[in-house]
Amino acid sequence: MTDTGSSTDTGFSPERIATGKPHSARMYDWFLDGKDHYPVDAEAASKVLELFPGAKDAAWANREFMxxxxxxxxxxxxxxxxDVGxxxxxxxxxxxxxxAVVPSARVVYADNDPIVLRHAEALLHGTxxxxxxxxxxxxxxxxxxxxYAREHLDLTRPVGLSLIALLPFVxxxxxxxxxxxxxxxPLPSGSHLILSHGSAEFDPEVMERIEEVYRAGGTPVQTRTHAEVTRFFDGLELxxxxxxxATRWHPEPAMRxxxxxxxxxxxxxxx
Known part of the structure; x- marks a missing residue:
């Protein structure tokens, strides 16, 4: 476990960002009203919004759950x-x-989008x-x-594993x-899994068309049922x-x- 304040391991040049195809992370940024996306991402995200006018609310609900x-x-x-993804x-x-809760907390981030790598420095400034x-x-x-996590975290003590809006892309x-x-x-007893996942159960026809938008951009995506999402927690204590x-998990008055x-x-x- 390292004692340095922050570090990155990339093996990738952020200059090699492919701007000709939409990327799920950049589309998500568009849904969250961010500025780190390209026209191709905005175009694909707009198609999703046409099919599902609540797409931005879903992204914000997901973020607020995290x-x-x-x-x-x-x-x-x-x-x-x-935090993976x-x-x-x-x-x-x-x-x-x-x-803000535990000032000495250690966090390891991992993502495969080079634009996230470009902005990784923002993720390395904590307490x-x-x-x-x-x-x-x-x-x-x-x-x-x-x-990599083993180099920065003590895996003999509990870890919070965060998989937010990631597994539909697996x-x-x-x-x-x-x-x-x-x-x-590798995580010890007392570790916690934090997970969110989109589902087609709420409107199967619309979600199938949304999946087609992602696939057309070269990103396979798969929504899952309540039972399939619950399966990710097998062997754990919910x-x-x-x-x-998302909005029914410990709701708070300030939720957007x-x-x-x-x-x-x-x-x-x-x-």
Whole structure:
């Protein structure tokens, strides 16, 4: 475990950003009213918005769940987090949320989008007491992510593993359940999984058309049912209220979005 305040491991030049095809992270940035996307991303995201006018609300509900869940886990005393599928920095980021609760918290971020790499420096500025690190890697390389995390986190103590809006981009043929197990297996008892996942159960026809927009841009995507999302928590102890739509998980008065969205979420403890 390193004692340096921040670090990155990239193996990739951020200048090699492909701007000819939409990227899910940049489309998500557009939904969150960010500025780090290209016209091709805005065009694809606009098509999604035409099909699903609540797309921006769903993105915000997902983001707000991350804030609440990260605080919840930090208040349990967990001071180490591994956030895979980080996305383009949108304040407050996970490290800002958890370091507001535990100033000495350590956070390792991992993402495969080079534009996130370009902005990684924003993810590396936390509290003076805390530590942050960033790895440019794909979730389909879970062993590499774990080994990097091991250099920055103490894996003999509980870790909060955050997988927010990531697993729809790991289709069944890529073994998403195996990926999650590989990330969880090295983590000790008392670790927590924070997870969110889009679902087609709320409007199957619209979601199928949205999936087509992503596939047309070269990004396979797969929504899952409540049962399929719940399966990611197999062997874990689900925290109340279980796997529920994002806005129903420990709602708070200051939430920007309160209407139910097609996103299932949950937090669970590793026994």
């Amino acid at each position: 804030h609440r869940a990260a605080r919840f886990v930090a208040r349990l005393g967990i001071d180490q987090f591994l 980080t996305g383009i920095p949108t304040e407050p980021n996970l490290h800002q949320v958890v370091q 003076p007491e805390g530590r942050t690190a960033y790895l440019h890697a794909d979730v389909r390389e879970p062993e590499r992510i774990v080994e 289709t069944d043929e890529r073994d998403p359940y195996g990926v999650v197990r590989t990330l969880l297996d 925290c109340d209220p279980g796997v529920v739509p 979005v309160r209407q139910e969205q097609p996103v299932y979420v949950g937090v669970a403890r590793k026994p």
